[in-house]
Amino acid sequence: MPPFIETASQTAGPYVHIGCTPNVCGIAMYGGDLGAVMRTGPVRGEEITLTGAVHDGMGAVLKDALVEIWQADAAGLFNTPFERRGQADPNFTGFGRSAGDMATGEFTFHTVKPGRVPWPDGRLQAPHVSVWVVARGINIGLQTRLYFADEEAANAEDPILSRIEHRARAETLIARRTGPGAYRFDIHLQGPKETVFLDI
Amino acid sequence: MPPDPTPPSPPLGGFMARNRAAQPAAFHPAYKTSVWRSPRAPLLSFPSSLSEETGPVFGHSLLGPLDADLLSNFAAPGETAIGPRIIVHGRVVDESGRGVPGALVEVWQANAGGRYRHAKEGYLAPLDPNFGGCGRCLTDAEGHYSFRTVMPGPYPWPNGGNDWRPAHIHLSLLGPSFAQRLITQMYFEGDPLISLCPILGAVTDAAALQRLVATLDMQATLPMDSRAFRFDIVLRGRRQSVFENRKEGL
Numbered sequence: 037m038p039p040f041i042e043t044a045s046q047t048a049g050p051y052v053h054i055g056c057t058p059n060v061c062g063i064a065m066y067g068g069d070l071g072a073v074m075r076t077g078p079v080r081g082e083e084i085t086l087t088g089a090v091h092d093g094m095g096a097v098l099k100d101a102l103v104e105i106w107q108a109d110a111a112g113l114f115n116t117p118f119e120r121r122g123q124a125d126p127n128f129t130g131f132g133r134s135a136g137d138m139a140t141g142e143f144t145f146h147t148v149k150p151g152r153v154p155w156p157d158g159r160l161q162a163p164h165v166s167v168w169v170v171a172r173g174i175n176i177g178l179q180t181r182l183y184f185a186d187e188e189a190a191n192a193e194d195p196i197l198s199r200i201e202h203r204a205r206a207e208t209l210i211a212r213r214t215g216p217g218a219y220r221f222d223i224h225l226q227g228p229k230e231t232v233f234l235d236i
Numbered sequence: 237m238p239p240d241p242t243p244p245s246p247p248l249g250g251f252m253a254r255n256r257a258a259q260p261a262a263f264h265p266a267y268k269t270s271v272w273r274s275p276r277a278p279l280l281s282f283p284s285s286l287s288e289e290t291g292p293v294f295g296h297s298l299l300g301p302l303d304a305d306l307l308s309n310f311a312a313p314g315e316t317a318i319g320p321r322i323i324v325h326g327r328v329v330d331e332s333g334r335g336v337p338g339a340l341v342e343v344w345q346a347n348a349g350g351r352y353r354h355a356k357e358g359y360l361a362p363l364d365p366n367f368g369g370c371g372r373c374l375t376d377a378e379g380h381y382s383f384r385t386v387m388p389g390p391y392p393w394p395n396g397g398n399d400w401r402p403a404h405i406h407l408s409l410l411g412p413s414f415a416q417r418l419i420t421q422m423y424f425e426g427d428p429l430i431s432l433c434p435i436l437g438a439v440t441d442a443a444a445l446q447r448l449v450a451t452l453d454m455q456a457t458l459p460m461d462s463r464a465f466r467f468d469i470v471l472r473g474r475r476q477s478v479f480e481n482r483k484e485g486l
């Protein structure tokens with residue numbers, strides 16, 4: 037037992053946007069919302085758009101969720117001072133945060149297609165985006181991953197995807213390509229299409 | 237201005253598995269919204285990789301001078317928010333007890349009357365024109381954070397027939413590892429609503445629940461100005477062992 041135990045999570049509640057994206061609720065603050073812009077200049081690699089929504093167990097779209105993503109740049113490097121493998125693209129933050137559209141609940145991230153990142157044993161993971169979801173009614177933030185439908189060969193050897201026993205469940209982690217540079221990723225909190233959530 | 241965080245010196249292993257016993261269950265029927273918003277399948281467990289061990293890191297250039305001062309960061313010039321003035325402070329450490337520098341702490345709360353500044357808010361308590369209800373700061377080199385605000389009021393919410401949230405402040409912790417991402421709420425010592433709250437009831441570990449309650453800190457009060465409350469936060473920690481099957485440089 038470690039000497040300190042992680043603080044208990046509590047639901048983000050219905051007003052998470054006041055704290056995390058105040059400008060979308062009309063509270064002009066901070067000169068703009070954190071994570072609203074991931075590409076701060078000309079970026080390396082392919083520019084892509086990720087769109088989706090979060091659905092509850094009855095199939096309704098959540099209008100009060102907050103979705104965050106964190107990912108590598110096109111070369112598989114992370115934009116953080118802790119990155120020791122090279123210099124990540126300085127014009128790409130890797131971090132996105134979206135309140136979703138207040139009317140439709142759809143979230144959109146303008147980002148880049150990530151490169152491959154090594155697994156602890158040195159194997160390469162398939163290109164992926166780490167996803168974190170909170171909302172009213174979610175007691176502890178849910179972690180999952182977004183993979184890409186057009187990366188079949190890499191997906192087949194990905195350490196996480198390849199270990200999911202039920203193939204239909206693995207599909208819940210794969211974003212569908214809807215056009216050039218456009219992908220759709222729906223998150224289902226519960227029900228027959230329930231997304232695989234990760235305990236990493 | 238404190239320096240921005242630099243990489244830690246000791247090589248660290250992967251994240252220790254999350255202690256779920258000290259966390260609320262996803263499905264907690266007394267909190268009705270959790271019924272349709274809780275996954276039913278078991279979570280898929282994996283060791284952390286660089287994707288979770290890294291995360292966004294923010295420098296102090298992100299912050300404006302009033303970001304951590306909710307009394308005045310939304311107020312008209314010369315005005316201030318209405319309500320009991322308080323300082324909330326504490327230390328962010330990991331499960332090894334090491335201070336976490338450079339973590340972004342974002343807070344939001346109701347005003348002193350228990351009302352949020354939000355389009356969906358329907359409580360009849362009045363808005364305070366000088367209170368926005370949000371603030372943020374970065375932890376210093378030892379993991380300390382602090383902000384200044386008003387004591388939030390308790391408020392009723394539609395769940396059971398007569399549920400009231402104890403006075404609370406929402407806190408979001410971000411960085412430096414995405415695996416440490418956490419949103420929680422802090423409560424105030426002595427509030428009788430704490431033991432009645434269906435949301436807090438999801439935390440069944442008594443000690444974990446107690447750690448969500450901030451304590452009055454007379455040492456840190458400002459005489460004739462503000463009371464202070466202390467709220468320490470623990471984020472997930474990494475194994476100290478360097479004997480892992482990692483290739484050089486990863």
Ligand SMILES: [Fe+3]
Pocket residue numbers: 049345346401404406
């Ligand atoms: Fe609240």
